[in-house]
Amino acid sequence: MPEKMTFEKMIANLYEERKYASIRDVFKTMNPADIASIFQGLEEEETKSAALFRLLPKELAAESFVEMSPELQENLIIKLSDNELKQIVDELYLDDAVDLVEEMPANVVKRILKQADPETRAMINEMLKYPEDSAGGIMTTEFVYFHPDYTVADAIKKIRRTGVDSETINNCYVTDSNGKLVGTVTIRRLLLSDEDQTVGEVMEENVISVNTLEDKEKVAEAFRKYGFLAMPVVDGENRLVGIVTVDDAIDVINDEATEDIEIMAAITPSTKPYLKTSVFSIWKSRIPWLLLLMVSATFTGMILTHFEDALASQLVLVAYIPMLMDTGGNTGSQASTTIIRGLSLGEIEFKDIFRVVWKEIRVAFFCGLTLAAANFLKLLLFDRLDITVALVISLTLILTVLCAKTIGSILPILSKKMGFDPAVMASPFITTCVDAMSLMIYFRIASLLLHI
Amino acid sequence: MPEKMTFEKMIANLYEERKYASIRDVFKTMNPADIASIFQGLEEEETKSAALFRLLPKELAAESFVEMSPELQENLIIKLSDNELKQIVDELYLDDAVDLVEEMPANVVKRILKQADPETRAMINEMLKYPEDSAGGIMTTEFVYFHPDYTVADAIKKIRRTGVDSETINNCYVTDSNGKLVGTVTIRRLLLSDEDQTVGEVMEENVISVNTLEDKEKVAEAFRKYGFLAMPVVDGENRLVGIVTVDDAIDVINDEATEDIEIMAAITPSTKPYLKTSVFSIWKSRIPWLLLLMVSATFTGMILTHFEDALASQLVLVAYIPMLMDTGGNTGSQASTTIIRGLSLGEIEFKDIFRVVWKEIRVAFFCGLTLAAANFLKLLLFDRLDITVALVISLTLILTVLCAKTIGSILPILSKKMGFDPAVMASPFITTCVDAMSLMIYFRIASLLLHI
Numbered sequence: 001m002p003e004k005m006t007f008e009k010m011i012a013n014l015y016e017e018r019k020y021a022s023i024r025d026v027f028k029t030m031n032p033a034d035i036a037s038i039f040q041g042l043e044e045e046e047t048k049s050a051a052l053f054r055l056l057p058k059e060l061a062a063e064s065f066v067e068m069s070p071e072l073q074e075n076l077i078i079k080l081s082d083n084e085l086k087q088i089v090d091e092l093y094l095d096d097a098v099d100l101v102e103e104m105p106a107n108v109v110k111r112i113l114k115q116a117d118p119e120t121r122a123m124i125n126e127m128l129k130y131p132e133d134s135a136g137g138i139m140t141t142e143f144v145y146f147h148p149d150y151t152v153a154d155a156i157k158k159i160r161r162t163g164v165d166s167e168t169i170n171n172c173y174v175t176d177s178n179g180k181l182v183g184t185v186t187i188r189r190l191l192l193s194d195e196d197q198t199v200g201e202v203m204e205e206n207v208i209s210v211n212t213l214e215d216k217e218k219v220a221e222a223f224r225k226y227g228f229l230a231m232p233v234v235d236g237e238n239r240l241v242g243i244v245t246v247d248d249a250i251d252v253i254n255d256e257a258t259e260d261i262e263i264m265a266a267i268t269p270s271t272k273p274y275l276k277t278s279v280f281s282i283w284k285s286r287i288p289w290l291l292l293l294m295v296s297a298t299f300t301g302m303i304l305t306h307f308e309d310a311l312a313s314q315l316v317l318v319a320y321i322p323m324l325m326d327t328g329g330n331t332g333s334q335a336s337t338t339i340i341r342g343l344s345l346g347e348i349e350f351k352d353i354f355r356v357v358w359k360e361i362r363v364a365f366f367c368g369l370t371l372a373a374a375n376f377l378k379l380l381l382f383d384r385l386d387i388t389v390a391l392v393i394s395l396t397l398i399l400t401v402l403c404a405k406t407i408g409s410i411l412p413i414l415s416k417k418m419g420f421d422p423a424v425m426a427s428p429f430i431t432t433c434v435d436a437m438s439l440m441i442y443f444r445i446a447s448l449l450l451h452i
Numbered sequence: 453m454p455e456k457m458t459f460e461k462m463i464a465n466l467y468e469e470r471k472y473a474s475i476r477d478v479f480k481t482m483n484p485a486d487i488a489s490i491f492q493g494l495e496e497e498e499t500k501s502a503a504l505f506r507l508l509p510k511e512l513a514a515e516s517f518v519e520m521s522p523e524l525q526e527n528l529i530i531k532l533s534d535n536e537l538k539q540i541v542d543e544l545y546l547d548d549a550v551d552l553v554e555e556m557p558a559n560v561v562k563r564i565l566k567q568a569d570p571e572t573r574a575m576i577n578e579m580l581k582y583p584e585d586s587a588g589g590i591m592t593t594e595f596v597y598f599h600p601d602y603t604v605a606d607a608i609k610k611i612r613r614t615g616v617d618s619e620t621i622n623n624c625y626v627t628d629s630n631g632k633l634v635g636t637v638t639i640r641r642l643l644l645s646d647e648d649q650t651v652g653e654v655m656e657e658n659v660i661s662v663n664t665l666e667d668k669e670k671v672a673e674a675f676r677k678y679g680f681l682a683m684p685v686v687d688g689e690n691r692l693v694g695i696v697t698v699d700d701a702i703d704v705i706n707d708e709a710t711e712d713i714e715i716m717a718a719i720t721p722s723t724k725p726y727l728k729t730s731v732f733s734i735w736k737s738r739i740p741w742l743l744l745l746m747v748s749a750t751f752t753g754m755i756l757t758h759f760e761d762a763l764a765s766q767l768v769l770v771a772y773i774p775m776l777m778d779t780g781g782n783t784g785s786q787a788s789t790t791i792i793r794g795l796s797l798g799e800i801e802f803k804d805i806f807r808v809v810w811k812e813i814r815v816a817f818f819c820g821l822t823l824a825a826a827n828f829l830k831l832l833l834f835d836r837l838d839i840t841v842a843l844v845i846s847l848t849l850i851l852t853v854l855c856a857k858t859i860g861s862i863l864p865i866l867s868k869k870m871g872f873d874p875a876v877m878a879s880p881f882i883t884t885c886v887d888a889m890s891l892m893i894y895f896r897i898a899s900l901l902l903h904i
Contacts, residue, residue, distance in 0.1 A: 028658075029658045030658065031658070031660060031678055033677050033678050033679075156643070159643055160643055160644060163640055163643060163644055169639070169640045169643070170622045170639070170640075170681070187621070187622070187639055187640075187643075188615055188621045188622075188639075191608070191611055191612055191615060191621070191639075192612060192615055206480075206481045206482065206483070208483060223702065224702060224706060225485045226483055226485050227485075227699035227702070229622070229681065229698065246681065246698050246702075247679035249702075250675065250676060250679070250698075250701075250702060250705065251676075253702065253705060253706065253709075254676060254705065254709075254797070257705075257706075257709035257713075258793055258797070260709075260713070261709075261712070261713060261716070261789060261793050262789065262790070262793070264713070264716075264789070265785050265786050265788075265789035265790070265879065266782060266785075266786060267786050267789065267790065273794070273797075273799045274790055274791070274794045274799055274800060274808075275794075275799065275800065275804060275807065275808075275811075279811060279814045279815050279818070280818075282790075282811070282815045283815050283818045283819055283822075286783075286786050286815070286819060287818075287819055287822050287823075289782070289786075290779065290782055290783060290786075290819060290822075290823055291822070291823065291826060293778060293779070293782050294775060294778075294779050294823060294826070294827065297774055297775040297778040297779065298775060298830075300774035300775065300778075301771040301772055301774055301775055302771070304770055304771040304773070304774065305768075305771045308767055308770070308771070311767065311770060312764070312767060315760055315763070315764060316757075318756055318760070318763060318770060319753040319754070319756040319757045319760070320753055321756070321773065321774075322749055322752035322753055322756065322773075322777060322887055322891075323746060323749040323750060323752070323753050325774060325777070326745060326746075326749045326752075326880075326883065326884065326887065327742065327745070327746050327749065329781075329880075329883070330718060330741070330742055330745050330880050331738075331742060333717050333718075333879065333880070334717050334718060334719050334738050334741075334742075336717075337713060337714065337716070337717035337719065338714070338717070338719065338726055338734075339726070341710055341713050341714070342725070342726040342727075345706070345710070345725075347725040347726055347727065348726060348727065352727060355727060356726075356727075359727075359731060359734070362731045363731050363734045363735050363738070366731070366732075366735045366739075367735055367738060367739055367742060370735075370739050370742075370743070371739075371742055371743065371746060374743060374746070375746065378750075427717065427785065427879045428778075428781075428782050428785070431778060431781070432778060435774055435778065439774075
């Protein structure tokens with residue numbers, strides 16, 4: 001059976017047949033992200049990838065380069081001549097150049113900065129000062145701005161002149177003589193306005209901007225809420241220093257969701273794709289949590305040991321421990337997950353804590369009642385248990401669900417208030433808490449009703 | 453202590469003092485999303501909100517209306533006169549009008565459609581035919597397009613003329629005489645090109661488009677991958693029928709992450725904010741899963757009952773059941789969560805199944821070894837257990853971790869292959885599977901080594 005054709009194979013075949021012009025043509029029909037994945041697939045044969053990379057037109061080369069993994073970028077940079085590297089660096093948008101410098105080892109960074117022209121180098125160094133997780137760390141400094149006295153015609157002329165170097169011309173910014181942000185104007189507004197009007201007359205004065213040091217997740221939240229295409233970033237004196245564009249905001253939204261999901265499953269978050277992560281790195285991101293949770297589970301064991309005699313006299317109780325523990329864990333996780341996501345999306349705040357807990361208590365009451373009723377019938381009809389034992393198990397169920405949902409809703413909110421990531425208070429942690437609690441409830445009720 | 457001032461209170465105060473002009477001025481400084489949250493905060497006093505809504509300038513009224521919850525929208529529509537409703541409907545972008553019609557009850561829909569002009573009504577009805585979760589369901593039909601023979605000057609003139617009704621002018625589309633999509637051109641490209649060139653000369657011919665029936669999550673994936681601002685939607689014959697804009701893609705990305713997270717926690721997903729969801733709805737979205745998982749946990753109980761005699765002779769084994777079950781559940785969830793997220797982001801595909809499982813087996817081996825070693829020492833030194841019993845527990849740990857990670861990595865991939873949502877195979881489900889398995893391993897090893 002012939003193997004399935006892939007783009008990687010097609011390119012490799014063309015390369016072996018020395019059809020370089022055709023390779024160039026093929027690449028030209030493709031999107032940078034697609035070209036990058038082809039190079040990613042060729043990763044093993046490094047010499048070939050450098051030769052292929054040279055076939056790309058300058059601009060496409062830079063755009064594809066940005067989409068590649070840091071490892072591949074490093075390999076390529078090592079293979080490229082100083083002049084070739086300079087061409088790439090010149091074509092990069094400033095924020096991409098900064099990302100690159102942040103990812104590369106020191107010796108490669110030196111080569112990159114040496115090839116950048118002095119102005120770019122100064123700007124890269126300036127931007128490296130902002131924390132990686134801040135608005136300053138994800139912004140670009142290449143944007144179009146006007147003085148409010150510009151006419152619309154002048155503004156459009158300036159866009160025609162300088163627009164090619166800006167990351168976006170859809171949103172332009174208006175700054176006064178001191179560089180302070182006074183308004184924004186979209187290219188659409190400019191095109192639909194009279195050419196003789198001034199920018200100051202047509203601009204939007206109610207600008208939502210962020211400070212350079214604002215957390216990037218807050219920036220992403222603003223994009224999500226307002227549907228912006230770009231957002232201005234200002235310093236402490238409201239001077240415009242950069243803009244964040246929607247594509248970078250999407251990356252933040254995505255990374256944020258992945259991070260939440262990973263933390264919720266007790267994994268130290270990473271931004272590397274799974275298949276590219278080494279076994280050792282995966283082990284390292286998982287084992288501390290497993291050890292911690294294993295130690296916590298010891299308490300549950302201690303409770304069981306403590307009630308060993310009671311258990312020995314009513315061994316039937318042991319069979320229902322997993323069901324009680326699992327149900328407690330599941331109900332608690334449902335509550336905590338809902339609250340954690342609500343906190344992430346900004347739908348729930350600290351001031352809502354009483355509304356949230358009151359809602360969860362009512363939900364828990366109805367869930368507990370339903371589960372206990374179903375269970376009680378099953379215990380009597382199928383397991384043919386003594387009615388008192390069935391009662392013990394069903395009552396435990398109601399109380400466990402109540403406690404689990406209360407804990408599951410309070411802990412994430414409190415943890416956010418104290419400055420921790422609420423996602424830590426997800427399934428594994430809640431399960432461990434609830435396990436111990438459900439056993440204590442179980443034995444307390446059992447000793448009351450069964451006199452053990 | 454005086455209560456904290458809120459926008460809602462400020463507006464309510466201004467309204468009581470009949471300062472209507474000032475309310476209008478205040479609203480004009482605000483963003484539609486912010487105005488909508490103020491109305492959301494006023495929800496109880498319905499009469500007031502309709503009166504306030506009438507104070508908004510027409511365009512801002514429509515834009516704020518779109519951001520409100522369906523309940524509030526319905527309340528407002530009921531209060532508005534036919535003429536007022538018509539003004540809103542006229543100002544709505546088509547995709548927002550379609551969303552509105554999809555959310556409202558039948559009698560309200562009738563009123564809305566009656567107020568829409570015949571052309572809009574026809575377009576709304578056309579778009580209602582697409583499934584809500586498809587590209588057609590989230591697209592808008594208001595875009596700018598040219599024939600390739602247009603000159604750049606003509607194109608810019610057309611934008612000036614029709615741009616005000618289009619959702620975006622940043623990306624424009626090029627269609628031939630049959631309406632087939634042949635290229636795209638950005639406003640930036642047009643402005644930077646010579647006025648006498650034709651659109652056909654300056655357009656980008658390699659267009660990535662989606663079919664109307666494509667799943668909206670696939671569309672969101674393309675936005676994430678390529679960093680688009682808009683994407684063309686075509687029918688089966690490559691005729692351009694609409695575009696999806698990045699703000700709608702962000703909503704899909706976000707809803708998708710929330711949905712994944714909810715399904716992973718065994719909750720039926722909903723798109724309603726938590727605080728707006730009734731206790732009954734929350735109960736309904738959680739209880740089926742809890743019942744299902746409770747029934748599954750019965751198997752674990754049956755295994756315990758089966759080994760009751762063995763347990764009675766070695767009661768010390770009971771104390772370690774929670775630790776083994778929890779650790780198994782946690783390690784399995786780590787694997788399944790990582791794989792589920794990888795599948796969602798398109799980083800992992802079915803063909804990777806062997807690479808994934810092999811990676812997880814190696815990770816499991818090292819995790820299992822670390823946990824077992826730590827545990828073995830603790831059992832001997834702190835719990836002072838017999839060495840054979842410690843060995844039984846530690847060996848069980850290694851095997852449980854191996855099985856848990858294997859199951860946790862295979863199930864999501866298989867479930868996606870069979871057309872189910874892989875997120876179902878997350879923590880609660882994996883925990884239930886692993887619980888039963890870990891007990892069987894435990895008792896098997898115990899009976900071999902302890903001869904019980």
